[in-house]
Amino acid sequence: MQDNLNQKDRVYFEVRDYECDIQGIVNNAVYQNYLEHARHQFIKSRGLDFAEITAQGIYLVLIKAELDYIQSMHSGDAFYIQSSIERVSKLKLNFLQKVHRTDNDQLILSAKMTVTSTTKEGKPIVDHLVAS
Amino acid sequence: MQDNLNQKDRVYFEVRDYECDIQGIVNNAVYQNYLEHARHQFIKSRGLDFAEITAQGIYLVLIKAELDYIQSMHSGDAFYIQSSIERVSKLKLNFLQKVHRTDNDQLILSAKMTVTSTTKEGKPIVDHLVAS
Amino acid sequence: MQDNLNQKDRVYFEVRDYECDIQGIVNNAVYQNYLEHARHQFIKSRGLDFAEITAQGIYLVLIKAELDYIQSMHSGDAFYIQSSIERVSKLKLNFLQKVHRTDNDQLILSAKMTVTSTTKEGKPIVDHLVAS
């Protein structure tokens, strides 16, 4: 249940005009930007900085993305992304991410993003994220 | 088989530096830009201009995206996207899209993008695309 | 003096990882996104919604941009943009925009962005913005 999730795992956003396309709605690709930012904030809240681990040569890479686009968003819309994780294997985990409108909690988009570490050095990171 | 697909349904690209992120590789979200451009070129080759049909009030919207990220790409890499379609229902169709390196045809990314028309006015467009 | 400017004309941001490029710093083009968002928030605080006036056929367009890049920003950096305006002519105005770090107020970027309305219908909007 969403209500059981930690509220600190919500990241709040507001749609900026430059993120909308000729249809006047948030472009499909922009949701992947939002989701990435929410994942990196999630990791940061567990003490891991994405830019830092990248500089250390530990690469977390997306290997599969599944996005269900349920509603469109327009200029100025306020929303939040709730993220949680589940382990898939030693080096692999899923981020389950949901985009909701801030004012009425309506579901905008639901995503399952599978991330892996490309080297064994990533295992402690995956362990740490799943345990926390 | 890829070889049975029409070569004209290939759109050629080259990675630009601003499309790469702090990992030095093409950012995940940018692939959705590439794929959208390839879909719109596909539609255009069937006589439909995305900006024009949008201006007419006929909206084709993405409702589901599934992307398998197989390899990374770096600055300057040349690649092409091959697209084909399959009908799912009256108003819905799948774009099957594959990103390949130009020099050795290696598979970079494979995607199934489900698109629908939000109004009945879109049905002739879906019919036209599937028939052509 | 910056201190004389209205604090409500500050828009606060935080650098997101996808806005950084292979140099590990915010890409030059991204500052124009930030500045546009700050201008649209400025206009909104004066009762004008950019998406709405665009839908009404009143186009405010950028005709000249001058940006001085003074410092770089990295992943996670917090900053704010302070905007003010000055009239240039009947249909034209300058946005004077400064990007500062939130923690120490250091200047990151300074910009003068000249905006005009392409039709006479834009004159009341320019009048309203300058007067308010």
Added chain:
Amino acid sequence: MQDNLNQKDRVYFEVRDYECDIQGIVNNAVYQNYLEHARHQFIKSRGLDFAEITAQGIYLVLIKAELDYIQSMHSGDAFYIQSSIERVSKLKLNFLQKVHRTDNDQLILSAKMTVTSTTKEGKPIVDHLVAS
């Protein structure tokens, strides 16, 4: 005269739909993407790869951008960017860049982009670019 410039310093583009905003025209910030790509292609044609020199720790950074937006571009428009350089000082040079429509050579945007190397190690690069 533009005609005296080397034709090989032209980089050709076509507007992609995702580069257009709610006004239906190419977003202002996107021109900086185009211009950066044209500069990096210019450098590459002189034997310097931007990603490679960055990896070597030699940073070429933009310190000033002046852009005159003369015409708008829409979905599908074909254009080219012509670049030339002039030395400003030991470590600093200007890129003079013009965006023209491909079909009728109309001027879309004119820019002067001042680039510097942040370390002395960049001097041979600036020398090489100006000499070539």
